[in-house]
Amino acid sequence: MKISFDFKKMVQRAQTLAIALGLAIVASAGSHPAYAEQKKIEFSKAGKFKVDGVKVDTSAAFKIDPAVQAKSMADIPAIIALAKIDCDPVDAYLMGPTEFAKDDGTKVKGQLYEVACKTGPGFIITSISPTEVGQAFTCSLAAKLQATRPDSILCVLPENKPHYAWLTAIVQPYLPGCQISDARVIGSTSTEPLIDRYEVGCGAQAGGIIDYAQLGAKAPTEFKSCLVVDGTSSACQFTTKEQTMAVLKPVATTADKDCQVNNVRFVGVNKENDGMFYEFGCTNKPGFIALTKLDNTFERSITCASAAGLGGCKFTDAGVAAADANGTYSALLGKAGFPCTVTDYNVVGTQEQTKRDYVEFKCKEQPWGLIGFVPQPGSTAGVRVNDCFIDQTSRKNCTFVTETQLRAQIDKLIKVAQPGKDCDVSDVRYIGESDGIEGAVIVEIACSNKRGYIAIIAPNRNSIADSTPCKIAKSHNDPVQCTIAGNGTYSSAD
Numbered sequence: 001m002k003i004s005f006d007f008k009k010m011v012q013r014a015q016t017l018a019i020a021l022g023l024a025i026v027a028s029a030g031s032h033p034a035y036a037e038q039k040k041i042e043f044s045k046a047g048k049f050k051v052d053g054v055k056v057d058t059s060a061a062f063k064i065d066p067a068v069q070a071k072s073m074a075d076i077p078a079i080i081a082l083a084k085i086d087c088d089p090v091d092a093y094l095m096g097p098t099e100f101a102k103d104d105g106t107k108v109k110g111q112l113y114e115v116a117c118k119t120g121p122g123f124i125i126t127s128i129s130p131t132e133v134g135q136a137f138t139c140s141l142a143a144k145l146q147a148t149r150p151d152s153i154l155c156v157l158p159e160n161k162p163h164y165a166w167l168t169a170i171v172q173p174y175l176p177g178c179q180i181s182d183a184r185v186i187g188s189t190s191t192e193p194l195i196d197r198y199e200v201g202c203g204a205q206a207g208g209i210i211d212y213a214q215l216g217a218k219a220p221t222e223f224k225s226c227l228v229v230d231g232t233s234s235a236c237q238f239t240t241k242e243q244t245m246a247v248l249k250p251v252a253t254t255a256d257k258d259c260q261v262n263n264v265r266f267v268g269v270n271k272e273n274d275g276m277f278y279e280f281g282c283t284n285k286p287g288f289i290a291l292t293k294l295d296n297t298f299e300r301s302i303t304c305a306s307a308a309g310l311g312g313c314k315f316t317d318a319g320v321a322a323a324d325a326n327g328t329y330s331a332l333l334g335k336a337g338f339p340c341t342v343t344d345y346n347v348v349g350t351q352e353q354t355k356r357d358y359v360e361f362k363c364k365e366q367p368w369g370l371i372g373f374v375p376q377p378g379s380t381a382g383v384r385v386n387d388c389f390i391d392q393t394s395r396k397n398c399t400f401v402t403e404t405q406l407r408a409q410i411d412k413l414i415k416v417a418q419p420g421k422d423c424d425v426s427d428v429r430y431i432g433e434s435d436g437i438e439g440a441v442i443v444e445i446a447c448s449n450k451r452g453y454i455a456i457i458a459p460n461r462n463s464i465a466d467s468t469p470c471k472i473a474k475s476h477n478d479p480v481q482c483t484i485a486g487n488g489t490y491s492s493a494d
Contacts, residue, residue, distance in 0.1 A: 062156040068094055075127070076115055083125060083133045084216045087117035091157050098126055100134065110134055114155050119169065121196075122160035123215055124153065136215045139163040140185040140198065164200070170210060171200050174223035178202035182238050193219035201238025206247045209234060227266040227278070248296065252280045255290045255301040255377070263287075263315045275299055279307075281315025286324045288377075289313065300378045303328070306347050306357045329361060332374055336383035339365045348397050355379035362400040368409075368461050369401035389441045389461060392430040403428075409461065414445055414453065417464035423447035427484050440465055444482050452487035454480050 069091070076092035095112045102108060110128040117123075124142060126134030139155035143163045146152045155163055164183030171178050181203040188196050194217035201207040209229055213219040226236035226244050245264050252261045263281035267289055270277065274294060281287040289307050291299040304313035305325030313321060326342040333340045340363035348358040348371075356373040363370070372385030388398035389406060396403075411425040427446040431454075434440035439459030445467075446452050452470035457463075470488020473481055482488045 064093065064157075072113060076113060078130075079113065079125060079127045079133055080115065082131070083136055085123070085125075085136060086216075087115060087120060087123075089115055090118050091116040091159050093157055095124070095153075100126070108134075114139075114157055114160065116157045116159035117166070119166065121166050121212070121215070122155050122157065122163070124155065138185070138196065138215065140183070140196075144185050164198070167198065167200055167210065170212065170221065171202075171208070171223075174210075175200070175202055175205070175208060178205065178207065180207075184237070186234050188214060193217070195219045195222075197234060199234070199236055199238060201236075204243075206243040207236065207239045209236070225266065225276075227264065228276075230266065248278060248280075251278065251290050251292055251296060251298050252282075254298040255280070255288060256282070256285075258282075258285065259287070260284045265314065267310050277302075277310055279313055279315060286321050287313055287316040300355055300376060302376055305329075305345065306350070306359075306376060308347050309350060329359070329374065330363075332383060333361065333370065333385070336385075338370060338383070338385055340370055341365060344400065346399060348395075350376075354381040356381050358397070360398055360400060361385075367401075368406070369398050371395075371398055387461070389430070389457060390433060393432045393441065410443065410445060410455075410457065413457065413462075413464045414447075414455065414467065417455070417467045418451075418453065421447070421451055422449055423451050423453075424449070427487075429484055431480060437465060442480060444470075444480075444484055444487065446482075446484045446487040447490075450486055450488070450490040452482045452484065452490070454478070454482060 072092040072094045073089065075094070076089050080087050080089065092113055092115045095114055097109060098112045099107060099109045108128050110126040112124060112126050114124050115122060121138040121140060123136045123138045125136035128134055139160045140163045142152065142154050146154055155161065159165065164180055167183055168178070168180055171180070178200065179202060180200055182201040184199050186197040186199055186209075188194075194214040195211040196214050198210045198212060199207065200210055206226065208226055209224040211219070211222040211224070213221070225247075226239045227248075229235055245261060248264050249261055252259050252264070259280060259282035261280055262283045265279050267277035267279050269275070270291060276292050276294065277289055278292065279287060279289045286304060288304060289302040289310055291302070293299060302310070303325055304316045304321035305328075307313055312318070325345065329342045329345060330340060333342070340361055342361050342363050344362040346360040348360060350357050351373060354373070355376045356379055357376060358372065359374050360369065360371040366387065369388040369391075370385045371388060371391050372383070373381070374383050374385070375381045388401040391398045392403065392406060407425055407428050410428055411423075414423050414425060423445070424447060425445055426448040429444040431442040431444060434442050434456050437456060437459065441457045443455050443457060444452065445455055453467045454470065454473050455467040456465040458465045468478065470482035474488065
C-alpha cells in the first residue's frame with residue numbers, strides 16, 4: 001500500500017480551509033456564527049487576521065450558542081448523508097460562511113460545520129446547497145495543518161478535543177489499556193483502499209499505527225506494530241524501541257527462555273497473511289526468528305541457520321549462527337541414527353505443513369552425503385534423510401556430493417560386478433529405491449561400448465547387489481527396462 005505523506009493531497013481534501021481560516025477567528029472570539037457573514041474578514045500574506053478591522057485574539061475560549069447548536073444538529077444528518085459519510089452525529093456546530101474555488105475554478109459559497117461522531121473521527125464539512133457538499137476533512141488533519149500554519153482552523157467541539165479522542169476505542173483491540181498520550185495523522189492513500197494512517201502514542205506503553213477508512217470511504221481498520229514501519233516514512237515518533245521490545249519479550253521467552261533479548265526487528269508477514277516474523281538478538285547466545293500470530297502469540301521459531309529464505313538474521317553473525325547450527329544438526333542427526341559431525345550445510349527449503357527444513361549436510365562420516373527433512377525447533381515431526389544416491393532418484397538437490405562423483409563410484413562398482421565387460425560408464429539413470437533390499441538404489445547404467453545394465457546398488461554403496469544386462473531384462477520382460485537411448489545394443493561385431 002502506498003501512502004502519500006506530503007501535504008498536497010491533504011490540502012486538496014481540505015480545500016475549504018483557505019477562507020475557513022478566518023471563520024476560526026470569528027468562532028474563537030465568541031462571535032455568533034450567524035453574524036459572521038456581516039463581518040469583513042481580512043487576510044494578510046503574513047497570515048494575520050482582522051474582523052471588521054479589529055485584531056482578533058485567537059487564544060480566546062470558544063463558546064457554544066445552544067440555539068446554533070440545536071439548529072446545527074437538526075441540519076447535519078442530511079448534510080452527512082449527502083456526503084455519504086458513516087457518522088452517527090453526537091454534536092454539530094455551524095461555524096459560519098465560507099467560500100472556495102472548485103476544481104474547475106468556479107467559486108462557491110457555503111456554510112461550514114464541525115461534526116462530532118459517536119464513533120470515528122470528528123470532521124469539518126461545507127454545505128453548499130441542499131444537493132451539494134464540499135470535501136470534508138478530519139479534525140486530526142486540521143491539527144496537522146495547523147502545525148505549519150498556526151492561524152489555521154481547529155475543531156472546537158468538546159467531543160472532538162483532543163482531535164484524537166475518537167481513537168481511544170479504536171485502538172483497544174490492538175493495544176489493550178492504551179491511554180492515548182498523543183496521536184497524529186501521517187498521510188493518506190490516493191487509491192483503494194482509501195485510508196488515513198495515524199500514529200498513536202500510549203504514554204508508558206507501546207503505541208502503534210492505525211489505518212482507518214477516509215471519510216466517505218469503506219476500508220477495513222488495520223493495526224501495525226511500530227516495528228513494521230521502522231525505517232520508513234511512517235516510522236513511529238511516540239513509541240520507543242524499548243517499549244516495542246517489551247511487548248515482544250514474552251514471545252522471545254516462549255521461543256527460548258535462555259535468550260537475553262537485546263534487539264528485535266520485523267522481518268515480514270507469512271504467506272498466509274495470518275502471522276508475523278520477528279528476529280530477536282540475544283546478548284548471551286545466537287539469536288533466532290520467531291513466527292507469531294497477528295495477536296503476537298508465539299507459533300514457532302526458526303534458527304538463523306534456517307532463515308535464508310527470510311533474508312537471514314541481522315543480529316547474529318553468520319559464522320556464529322553456522323557454528324551453532326553445525327552442533328545442533330550433528331546432535332539431531334546422531335540421535336536419529338545418522339552419525340554426522342556436520343562441517344557444512346545447505347538449507348534447500350521448508351516444509352510448512354510439518355515445520356521441517358529440507359537440508360543438505362556435509363560430514364566425513366557420510367561420504368555420499370546426507371540430505372532430507374529435519375524438524376525446526378518446536379516441531380513434533382521426525383528426521384528423514386537419505387544419501388545423495390537416493391536424492392538423485394527424485395529432487396537432485398545435492399551439491400556437496402556431485403552427480404559426477406556418484407557416477408565415478410558406480411563405474412568402480414560395475415567393473416567389479418561385471419569383470420571383463422569393459423564397461424566405462426557414460427550415463428546413469430536413477431530409477432528409485434529397491435523394494436526388496438531396504439536402502440538399496442535401482443539404477444540403469446549405460447557403458448560407452450553400448451553395454452547396459454539394470455543394477456541394484458547395495459545400501460553401503462560399496463558393492464552392486466545385482467546387475468542384469470539390458471538385453472536379458474528385455475528378453476525376460478522384467479518390470480524395469482533400459483530406456484537410455486542405444487543402451488544394451490552392444491554387439492561383439494561392433
